[in-house]
Amino acid sequence: xxxxxxxxxxxxxxxxxxVNKREKADVDAILAADERRRALLKEVEALRAERNEVSxxxxxxxxxxxxxxDLVISMRQVGERVKEIETDLSAIDAxxxxxxxxxxxxxxxxxxxxxEEHHNEVVRSWGExxxxxxxxxxxxxxxxxxxxxxFARGSKISGAGFMLYMGLGARLERSLINFxxxxxxxxxxxxxxxxxxxVTRDCMVGTGQLPKLEEDMYHVGSDDxxxxxxAEVPVTNIFREEILSAFDLPVKMTAYSGCFRREAGxxxxxxxxxxxxxxxxxxxxxxxxxEEKSYEELxxxxxxxxxxxxALGLCYRVIKLSTEGLSFAxxxxxxxxxxxxxxxxxxEVSSCSNFESFQARRANIRYRDAxxxxxxxxxxxxxxLAMPRIVVAILENFxxxxxxxxxxxxxxxxxxxxxxxxxxxxx
RNA sequence: GGAGGGGUGGCUGAGUGGUCGAAAGCGACGGUUUUGAAAACCGUUGUAGGGGAAACCCUACCGGGGGUUCGAAUCCCUCCCCCUCCGCCA
Numbered sequence: 201x202x203x204x205x206x207x208x209x210x211x212x213x214x215x216x217x218x219v220n221k222r223e224k225a226d227v228d229a230i231l232a233a234d235e236r237r238r239a240l241l242k243e244v245e246a247l248r249a250e251r252n253e254v255s256x257x258x259x260x261x262x263x264x265x266x267x268x269x270d271l272v273i274s275m276r277q278v279g280e281r282v283k284e285i286e287t288d289l290s291a292i293d294a295x296x297x298x299x300x301x302x303x304x305x306x307x308x309x310x311x312x313x314x315x316e317e318h319h320n321e322v323v324r325s326w327g328e329x330x331x332x333x334x335x336x337x338x339x340x341x342x343x344x345x346x347x348x349x350x351f352a353r354g355s356k357i358s359g360a361g362f363m364l365y366m367g368l369g370a371r372l373e374r375s376l377i378n379f380x381x382x383x384x385x386x387x388x389x390x391x392x393x394x395x396x397x398x399v400t401r402d403c404m405v406g407t408g409q410l411p412k413l414e415e416d417m418y419h420v421g422s423d424d425x426x427x428x429x430x431a432e433v434p435v436t437n438i439f440r441e442e443i444l445s446a447f448d449l450p451v452k453m454t455a456y457s458g459c460f461r462r463e464a465g466x467x468x469x470x471x472x473x474x475x476x477x478x479x480x481x482x483x484x485x486x487x488x489x490x491e492e493k494s495y496e497e498l499x500x501x502x503x504x505x506x507x508x509x510x511a512l513g514l515c516y517r518v519i520k521l522s523t524e525g526l527s528f529a530x531x532x533x534x535x536x537x538x539x540x541x542x543x544x545x546x547x548e549v550s551s552c553s554n555f556e557s558f559q560a561r562r563a564n565i566r567y568r569d570a571x572x573x574x575x576x577x578x579x580x581x582x583x584x585l586a587m588p589r590i591v592v593a594i595l596e597n598f599x600x601x602x603x604x605x606x607x608x609x610x611x612x613x614x615x616x617x618x619x620x621x622x623x624x625x626x627x
Numbered sequence: 628g629g630a631g632g633g634g635u636g637g638c639u640g641a642g643u644g645g646u647c648g649a650a651a652g653c654g655a656c657g658g659u660u661u662u663g664a665a666a667a668c669c670g671u672u673g674u675a676g677g678g679g680a681a682a683c684c685c686u687a688c689c690g691g692g693g694g695u696u697c698g699a700a701u702c703c704c705u706c707c708c709c710c711u712c713c714g715c716c717a
Contacts, residue, residue, distance in 0.1 A: 238676095238677070238678095241676075241677060241686080242677065242678075244686085245676090245677065245678090245685060245686045245687085246685080246686090248685090248686060248687085249684095249685055249686070251697070251698080252685095252686090252698080254697070254698090255645075255697050255698040256645070256646055256698080257646095258645080258697055258698070259644095259645035259646070259697090259698070260645080260646070262645080263645080268697080271697070272696095272697045272698095273697085274697085275697040275698080276696090276697060278697085279696085279697070279698095443637090443673095443674085445637095566674095568637095572655095572656080572672085574673095574674075
C-alpha cells in the first residue's frame with residue numbers, strides 16, 4: 201500500500217507506476233474520494249468536539265442537581281447528525297481502502313520500463329552450460345527411469361500437478377531442503393523459522409497477495425484461511441501490527457515450507473514434469489530492515505541465494521526484471537534462472553525482491569529509531585531456493601551416459617553418503 | 628466441542644456510566660548531584676487522522692466489529708484470542 205498523502209502529493213508518479221506495471225487502479229477516483237473523506241471528517245470532528253464539550257457540562261450540571269434537559273435534547277440532534285455523517289464516512293472509507301489495495305508499488309528508479317521480453321536485463325551469469333554428446337533427456341524421463349517421482353499416482357491421489365516423490369527422489373528433495381536451511385542459518389546468519397501453512401485473510405492482504413491474486417490461492421472456506429503460496433506470507437506477517445526496536449534490525453529469517461498455488465489460467469504451459477506444479481517445497485529468506493539499508497540488503501539477499509546455486513554447481517543467470525515483470529508489491533526484483541539442458545530452458549528458481557514500505561504499510565510493521573520516532577520498515581524476500589526446478593536442473597545437468605545421475609558433492613552427506621542415483625536393480 | 632475466568636499504554640496493573648488517553652509501580656529518556664557510576668530527587672515518556680506557517684488545537688483508539696446513551700474502558704450483542712477444567716484426537 202502506498203501512503204495516501206504521497207498519492208495526494210505525487211499523483212503523476214503513481215499513475216506512471218500503474219501504467220508501467222500494466223495495472224488498473226484509478227488514481228483520480230482515489231483523489232476524489234480522499235477529498236470527500238477529508239471534508240466529511242472535518243465536519244464530523246467539529247460536531248463531536250461540540251458534543252464532547254457539552255456532555256461534559258451536562259455531567260457537571262447533573263452532579264449539582266441542575267436540570268439539563270435542553271442541552272440533552274440539542275445534543276441528541278447533534279448525535280443523530282454525527283451518526284449520519286459516520287455512515288457516509290465509513291462507506292467512503294471502505295471504498296477508499298479497497299481502491300488503495302489495488303494500487304501497485306512504485307518501481308524503483310533503476311528498474312527498466314517495459315515488457316519482460318525486451319526490457320528484462322541479464323545482470324550476470326555464472327557457470328557453463330554443460331556439454332553433452334547428444335541432447336540430454338528431460339527430467340521427467342530421468343525421474344521415471346530412476347523411480348524418483350511417480351507422476352501417474354501423484355495425479356491419482358490429488359489431480360494433475362501434484363507430485364509423488366518416491367525413494368531417493370523423496371530423499372533428494374529432503375536433502376536439498378536441509379542443505380539450504382543449514383546453509384542460510386549457519387553461513388548466512390538467518391534465524392530458522394517453521395511457520396503455519398494456513399494463514400488468515402489479513403496476512404494475505406498484508407503481503408499483497410490479496411485482493412489481486414485471490415483466484416490463484418487455495419482457500420479453506422469453512423475457516424476463511426488460505427494455503428500459503430510461499431513462506432513469505434506467514435514469515436513477513438510475524439511482526440504484523442508491531443513496532444520493533446531499531447536495535448532489532450535487520451531481522452533475517454529463513455523458512456522451509458510447502459507452497460500451494462492453483463496456477464489458474466496457466467493450463468497448457470509446462471504441464472509436463474516438475475516445472476509448474478500446484479504444491480512444491482521452497483526455502484525462503486525474509487528480511488525486515490530500516491529503510492536506508494534496504495537496497496544494500498537486496499544485493500546481499502541475492503548473493504545468499506546465488507551461493508546455493510554455486511554450491512550445487514549449477515549454471516545460472518541473474519535477471520533484473522522490467523516494470524512489467526515486477527510483481528504487484530515489489531519495487532525491484534532480481535530473478536535467478538538455472539539452466540536446464542533437457543527442456544532447453546532457463547528456469548526461474550528464485551525471485552529476490554525489495555518491497556520497500558509497501559508490505560509494511562499493509563501489515564503495519566514499524567520500528568522505533570534511536571530518537572524514538574516511528575517509521576515503517578522495509579521488507580524483502582527471496583527464494584533460497586524453490587526445490588522442484590532445482591531437482592529438474594540436477595537431473596538434467598548431472599545425468600550420465602549410463603543413465604545414472606551424479607549427486608552434487610554438498611548433498612552427499614544428506615543423501616546417506618551416496619554419490620550417484622542409479623536405476624533400481626532389475627528395472 | 629462444552630463450562631468457567633480473562634484480554635487496559637514498552638511491561639505489571641487499578642479503574643463497573645461523567646472533567647479518563649486512562650491511577651500507581653517498573654522500565655526508558657533528559658536534568659540535578661557525583662572524579663565516574665550507583666542511589667536519591669525533579670521532569671519527560673503511546674499511536675494514528677484532520678486543521679494550522681508555527682506555537683498549538685481538534686478527533687479517534689482500553690482485543691475486533693456493532694448497539695444503548697447527551698456522554699462508554701465501564702452496560703448490551705457478536706466475533707477473535709489467551710488461561711483453567713471436561714470431552715475428543717495425531
